[in-house]
């Protein structure tokens with residue numbers, strides 16, 4: 001099956017997605033009978049498009065960033081267009097803006113009106129406009145997946161929607177932000193300063209374009225909010241989440257955690273209490289008996305408490321641009337592969 005794709009956002013994740021399409025082209029055809037063709041890529045300055053498919057090798061070798069699309073346009077003679085034409089699916093990988101949800105929201109709504117399926121990696125639009133997006137998607141028979149926005153390479157939504165079907169999820173607890181976990185682990189294991197550890201996370205391409213989203217707990221809040229609204233039946237907004245980030249965690253706090261034989265972690269929690277769903281993010285000291293205590297560095301982890309299957313969890317899914325791109329590819333495969 002041929003599937004024509006539009007990608008918005010050619011940053012570190014978008015560029016990695018292009019690389020995966022090229023690297024795995026044959027494998028995807030053989031294993032899933034899926035032939036993905038990238039017909040448009042959009043950056044800040046516009047879209048390069050080709051009905052026959054863009055050259056994945058040239059794009060994959062380019063530096064990430066919108067400037068590369070302008071260079072590609074000049075070198076290839078393909079003009080930069082102001083928007084994209086209809087295709088089968090949109091991959092949304094622009095920066096996350098939790099205030100406006102833009103530019104992702106505009107791209108997602110345009111795709112829905114073109115009846116294109118959507119794989120969202122950015123979180124802003126989903127966090128700000130969840131109901132609007134899903135109502136429009138349903139009305140237009142559009143399918144939408146967003147593993148990339150809910151901890152990416154760490155399976156979270158898939159577990160809740162598929163593996164735990166029939167169970168009631170009573171609570172969700174996770175270490176969902178690789179940047180914060182990397183900072184806390186580096187401070188505790190290697191006595192690295194907060195600032196140095198943040199710089200290293202930025203160097204690895206895992207911090208948000210605005211790293212305050214990571215260290216102030218907003219990225220974790222977005223992820224646990226999306227999980228709560230998708231899996232616990234809530235309809236909460238970001239303002240309903242009680243959020244404390246790791247900016248207030250001092251080296252003294254870390255020393256105290258070590259002295260108690262514990263680890264400092266940024267935990268995101270959603271749970272049912274008195275008939276309502278509560279969602280919160282904050283630093284906690286956890287002991288070795290906690291299911292998430294082995295989650296260090298850029299790794300993440302999640303534990304679901306259920307009524308019939310006990311506690312079920314996953315750990316790993318290290319934050320990385322490649323992991324995020326792979327999560328989007330997984331969503332695409334699940335949208336189009338039929339057994």
Ligand SMILES: NC(=O)C1=CN([C@@H]2O[C@H](COP(=O)(O)OP(=O)(O)OC[C@H]3O[C@@H](n4cnc5c(N)ncnc54)[C@H](OP(=O)(O)O)[C@@H]3O)[C@@H](O)[C@H]2O)C=CC1
Nearest residue numbers: 009010011012013043044065066095096103122320321324
């Ligand atoms: N990095 C990671 O490990 C992960 C990231 N994510 C999410 O993926 C998304 C992308 O992240 P990442 O690749 O790291 O971020 P980057 O900042 O590297 O890339 C974002 C790209 O989008 C471009 N852009 C900005 N505005 C527009 C616009 N209006 N139209 C089209 N493109 C635009 C930027 O342009 P310019 O080059 O000019 O700045 C940039 O190239 C974010 O929403 C993030 O939350 C999710 C999981 C993991």
Ligand SMILES: N[C@@H](CC=O)C(=O)O
Nearest residue numbers: 177178179206208319
């Ligand atoms: N900034 C995030 C990556 C995307 O979700 C993280 O550090 O985990």
